[in-house]
Amino acid sequence: MDGSFLTIDINSFITEPIAHEFMRKAILISILITSVCGLLSSFLTLKGWALMGDAVSHAVMPGVVVAYAIGVPLSVGAFVFGVGSVALIGFIKHKSRIKEDTVIGLVFTGFFALGIVLISKITSDIDLMHILYGTPLGIPLSDVKQTIFISFLVVLLLSIFRKDLMLYCFDPRHAKTIGINVSFLHYLLLTCLSLAAVVGLQAVGIVLVVAMLITPGATAYLLTDKFDELSIISVLSSIISSLIGIYLSYWLDIAPGGSIVLVQTFIFLFAFLFAPRYGIFKVKKLLSSSN
Amino acid sequence: MKSMEFEKYRIEAENICVDYNGKVALYDATLRLKAGQICGLVGMNGAGKTTFFNALTGFVNLSKGKIRINGETLKTSQKDQAVAYVPQNEGIDADFPVNVWDIVMMGRYGSMNIFRSPRESDIQAVKNAIERVDLVDYSFTPIGDLSGGQRKRTFLARAIAQRASILLLDEPFAGVDIRTEKLISELFLQFKNEGKTILLSTHDMIHVREFCDLVLLINKTVVAYGDTSEVFTPENITSTFGGMSPDFLFGPES
Numbered sequence: 019m020d021g022s023f024l025t026i027d028i029n030s031f032i033t034e035p036i037a038h039e040f041m042r043k044a045i046l047i048s049i050l051i052t053s054v055c056g057l058l059s060s061f062l063t064l065k066g067w068a069l070m071g072d073a074v075s076h077a078v079m080p081g082v083v084v085a086y087a088i089g090v091p092l093s094v095g096a097f098v099f100g101v102g103s104v105a106l107i108g109f110i111k112h113k114s115r116i117k118e119d120t121v122i123g124l125v126f127t128g129f130f131a132l133g134i135v136l137i138s139k140i141t142s143d144i145d146l147m148h149i150l151y152g153t154p155l156g157i158p159l160s161d162v163k164q165t166i167f168i169s170f171l172v173v174l175l176l177s178i179f180r181k182d183l184m185l186y187c188f189d190p191r192h193a194k195t196i197g198i199n200v201s202f203l204h205y206l207l208l209t210c211l212s213l214a215a216v217v218g219l220q221a222v223g224i225v226l227v228v229a230m231l232i233t234p235g236a237t238a239y240l241l242t243d244k245f246d247e248l249s250i251i252s253v254l255s256s257i258i259s260s261l262i263g264i265y266l267s268y269w270l271d272i273a274p275g276g277s278i279v280l281v282q283t284f285i286f287l288f289a290f291l292f293a294p295r296y297g298i299f300k301v302k303k304l305l306s307s308s309n
Numbered sequence: 310m311k312s313m314e315f316e317k318y319r320i321e322a323e324n325i326c327v328d329y330n331g332k333v334a335l336y337d338a339t340l341r342l343k344a345g346q347i348c349g350l351v352g353m354n355g356a357g358k359t360t361f362f363n364a365l366t367g368f369v370n371l372s373k374g375k376i377r378i379n380g381e382t383l384k385t386s387q388k389d390q391a392v393a394y395v396p397q398n399e400g401i402d403a404d405f406p407v408n409v410w411d412i413v414m415m416g417r418y419g420s421m422n423i424f425r426s427p428r429e430s431d432i433q434a435v436k437n438a439i440e441r442v443d444l445v446d447y448s449f450t451p452i453g454d455l456s457g458g459q460r461k462r463t464f465l466a467r468a469i470a471q472r473a474s475i476l477l478l479d480e481p482f483a484g485v486d487i488r489t490e491k492l493i494s495e496l497f498l499q500f501k502n503e504g505k506t507i508l509l510s511t512h513d514m515i516h517v518r519e520f521c522d523l524v525l526l527i528n529k530t531v532v533a534y535g536d537t538s539e540v541f542t543p544e545n546i547t548s549t550f551g552g553m554s555p556d557f558l559f560g561p562e563s
Contacts, residue, residue, distance in 0.1 A: 064405060112330065181425035185415055188405050195366040195394050196419030196471065197387035243451035245406045 035268045044154040047162060048260040048278065051154075051221045054169045055230035056256030057176055058214045060249040061207060063235030064187040069119060070104070071231040073126035074208070075215040077103030079133030079224055082149065082216070087140045092161075093168055093216045100212025101205070103129050130224075152223030152275040154264065165217045172210045172217075179206060184245055221260075222275030229279040230256065237286045240293040255285050318377070319344050319475050319506040320365065325374035327360050334360040336530050337374075342506050342523070344474070347497060349521035349537070350510040353550055356528045358510040362477050365508070366394050379474065390419045393473035395464045397480045398457050408449045409463050413438050416470035438470035443492060458489030465496065476500065478509040482516055494520060517541060 078096035085095025218227035238251035263278030378386035
């Protein structure tokens, strides 16, 4: 009897939220956004671009505001400022004796501050809290179309150039030696990063989007020695996180962005402790992976 | 006339200069190598060995001078897969999620389509290359589980699969086991017979005497260059290493 009571409870736990149209939309859009970020995450982890991801995701903020003010798609503004910030980081690093991590910190906080100032001065239509903390529950339809378009674009680019990007992360000198255009790949990855940042910030906000770009890749990195599996695990853990995260946010009445990222963090901690080969407790593998 | 002259050489670097943000790393360096020659590149740390390799692979731009590979520009030679680079073990990210097969397949990327989907001929080339370096049993072993020598052989296999005519090897004998060392020296002889040209950097004086027809001693620029028997003298070595005696630098065995 207790069992049947529990079944009903779990059933309604799952079905009640998706009875609402806005929840269905939120779940689908979150899954899409986190999958794209998760896929990209597998490259960023290998390239060692976590800090770069942090920088770009913050630097897109003034771009979003300016784009809004002059009426162009937000992604265009985000893209210009995202790539611009990285170009500026490269320029300052090249022309001064300051170390790279300092330059990155300096540039992205500058851009971020500019974004906050612009919001307070130019337009009051953009909700600062919305940009900072995101909300997958309230994305307007025009943004949904844009998000879907950008998401597919990023997935397409990462799929076409998948092996080249892998080689670029692993051994850029070999790539260059055999005539592969390394700077094209550099800017391609950067472009995808900027685009992912702009779709990601809608779901979890600027402050937390970097988590979606780092955490799934790091989790997968602890679980596999194969590149393809790395991407698959990264995307899967992103999807699971957004599902659980949204449900928790519904039932516990907590912020969805924070909820999604927190689930990702817990999955990472689980891998960190119990990953078969690289976890702290090194749970023994039953099957050898070397086939 | 000029291009006729180039064709005789696999590598022709003429008065090349490289600087990083105004800091000179290499200046007025000239090197000419023909098919089947093995040349040792010897110098201190920071003497410009890596920079020399970087210049030949197109990884840095020259501030002066020019490079011809098989008589062609660097861009053309890259498209032709003419040059293969075998990195130092320290230069490899051993935690990267790839196995031996993946790495050797990277040698074929340059001649594949944009998706880098392997054809039957690519698969065959990778198989053969792995056989030649004696790693068949380790084909699907992640790079992190390999020994230093096995890693070195993996990257040699990549160069073989690439079918490059010129091999640049950064410290090929550093940190490898006896078996790998023997295998590498056998491969060198095979490469020589196939008409490949090899430029290798090394810290080990014995290896220079053993394998290298020619030696290039550098210290930001060329200190001495020529046949190993003529150029590889204690005096030249001492001046390459800034006045320190080779005994002091390399121990009594040299």
